[in-house]
Amino acid sequence: MVNGEFLSQLAAVVDDKTMVAGADIGAAHSVDTSGEYPCLPELLLRPGSTEELSAIIKLCGTHQQPYVVQGGMTGVSGGATPNPGEVAISLMRLRGIEEIDENAFTVTARAGTPLEEIQQAVAVKGLSFPLDIGARGSCTVGGIAATNAGGNQVIRYGVARNLILGLEVVLADGTVLTSLTKVLKNNTGYDLKQLFIGSEGTLGVITRVVLRLVPQCETFTTFCAVNSFSDVLQLFRLSNQYFSGAVSAFEVMWQDYMAAVLAAGEDLTSPFAEQYPFYVLLEIDVERPDGAMEWFENGLAQALEQELIQDAVIAKTDSEREKLWRIREGIGEVVAQMGLAVHCDVAVDASGLEAYVTEVERNIGEQFPDNQLLVFGHLGDGNLHITVSANSEAEKTALYNIIFSSAARHGGMISGEHGLGSLKRDYLSYTRTEAEVQWMRKLKQLFDPNNCLNPHRVLG
Template identity: 45%
Template sequence: MQQLLDHIAEIVGRDHLLTGEAVRQRNADWFTHSPCEAAAIVRPANTEQLSRVMALCHAAGQPVVTHGGLTGVVHGAVAAPNELAVSLERMTAIEAVDPVGGTLTAQAGVPLQRVQEAAVEIGMQFPVDLGARGSCTIGGNIATNAGGIRVIRYGMMRQQVLGLEAVLAGGRVISSMNTMLKNNAGYDLKQLFIGSEGTLGIVTRAVLRLQPALPSEQCALVSVPSFEALTRLLNLAPRRIGLSAFEALWNSHYRLMTEESGAHTPPLATDSPFYAILESQGMDTERDAEQFQALLEEAFEAELITDAVLASSEAQRQAIWAIREDIEALVRTLKPMFSFDISLPIPAMETYVEGLEQRLAEAFPGVARLVAFGHLGDGNLHIMVTVRDAAAECRRAVEQLVYAPLAEIGGSVSAEHGIGLEKRDYLHFSRSEEEVATMRLLKQALDPKGLLNPGKVLG
């Protein structure tokens, strides 16, 4: 391997080939903070350098794992000692911003927040938004088809990508940097790489679709008396306001993040079975505020909500969202815990969560605990489970309890976080044999030696 590393250093520069302790000082996993174990970390400056590096690795049969912002939670960036990590941290240029066409062209290492800020500078917005916005990268967002809090209005990352460029396992560059909304000229090759978690190619650049800026923003936290009322509120809200986010918090989550942990002051009493964060975006602040207030009043009269706090400042808005987005406090309070990111039909959510609580209580009497919250409007739930005193030993049993019922109700073991290593053995609960076989066919065609992110997604 040393000869290969020497050749790679000639391409990227000796300072950009990290080995030994410089590698170990880096984390490879957000939840566990485990050190990177790769043989080396390669930091190319551009697509051309990465192409040459991958050609060398392909010729040598050297497996490669891609690193973005390292905010993933399914061990998708974990590298073994015999593997190289390719970090795109030097590829951070925003190459072009087109206010007329409504596009932004960025290299894969650009943090999501920088793209959001660049869009604001020209009076537009990039609508994908998630708690890790300051660290996660555009390449990682594309590779995992990131979701976030505004999927209900704007869709997943897939809907924001007009074109992209990727380097294949053998070093060939596929450049499909389309800037048009409509382009039906043959296969849409970018879709192969969006959500593929670096197993089919390494995304290096992308053309992103921007949306008009909506300067009016309204936000409220409400108490909801039942799940049935929660779903009725979800159906009512987009008919009355320009709904951009609808986050549901089970009592288990809200009470833990406020009263129990002390991390946040509870804006509302902690005795309601459900809570929801509603946010709207629009163009007319006065009119939008009136419509938002009217929605809350209508929801009160219909007994869909029992209490509400309306943010009257950006600080109050951020305080409300912090209850939902403070994952560090959640992890700290529940540690050790298992994190699950699932999708399922909205009508099945209440029964699913209640059933899971019952199954956990039967399997781990007196020591299991479940916390639930998520992007209710797009069918995505985040489930946190902790089992006191026996967490590490019971992980597989807990995973089976969480994932197995999803097959019967048409759910998915991954809503927005991907498969990585963590969910690989449960992919069959959400994909048929024919689908998995087709995935393997694509993998074999684009990466015949199995060098890209080996072991992830398909094994």
């Protein structure tokens, strides 16, 4: 139950458009894309400015009223799904690009601005924001910063953390911490923004971001058929040798993933007549387009000669490229039809990857031979998505244990990009030490002593 005195004082600091209660709150605010454990909040606050948000948060602190911060609701770890008794604060009214600086190569935007809006606005000016994820149309830059999103082009351009130059953040006590700098290099005291990037909104609420842009490159895309996981890894090595730093995406899909995606997506087709154990979507970003297609083709010809790939198609147009990417991003519909399942996104470095995958496949195959296992992901940066159907909550726990304990054994991490949110927070200690977890708790205590700000996310 939301505190009555809190409610009456709230009315004094927010305007009409900000407060939504009861039946007027849409179901979209009850759960993130995971669909797990939906809970409709009693009260939804949609502040229209940083100042209004600050006043709301300060009041929440005073009344020890817990709240969950929401953006595009595209997370999959339950971070934005309300817990009972929490007020939901949506940042979707804090929307809009404030400045594109073509000289400084930056864009400044409010937290609720969708990623795709940014991508399109900067492309018009010949620039690129080189972070891309399947949820681009709905996810927001605030969410991208708070969750340190990764996505499809990390090998070349890095994760969100590498592309964020400035932040404005509202702290749990209402303080607005502003550092909207556009400089690439800043060693002027502690880099506080790093604390808010990737901490999933548990240390502060991000309200504005300054993002780094890069000059546009020409992209070349191929979809390859591969016979074994060992060949996939060899192909990655060859790509790095031949294309060097030009490799921008190296995505892998297992045959079971391919079959499931093609079955679920109405208008998806495989580029190949035959089936293969593995598929790789490889892209390079090229500064010098002149002669680049020939270079790309020659690189693939080498891979064919070495029998690392069995077949390959090259996208000749933007729409052909899009079609190939839709296979890689088709998992959404599969998941929607899947029901109970675990969705993991472990990160294991390239040296440990083959042994890791072998172990996980064997252990799941032995203990849960009838469950559907789908593996795909950003092999180029060691971030694999592993989805396994489950028949009960107990099975889910057992599956998490198999997948995460193997990650620990092979020097990996339990999450490369999705974060822990509510759904995976209890597994934090699998790949972080006791001392690390203890210091995380101390930071949480320092920044949010009342434990009102996205409580029980990341840390249990």
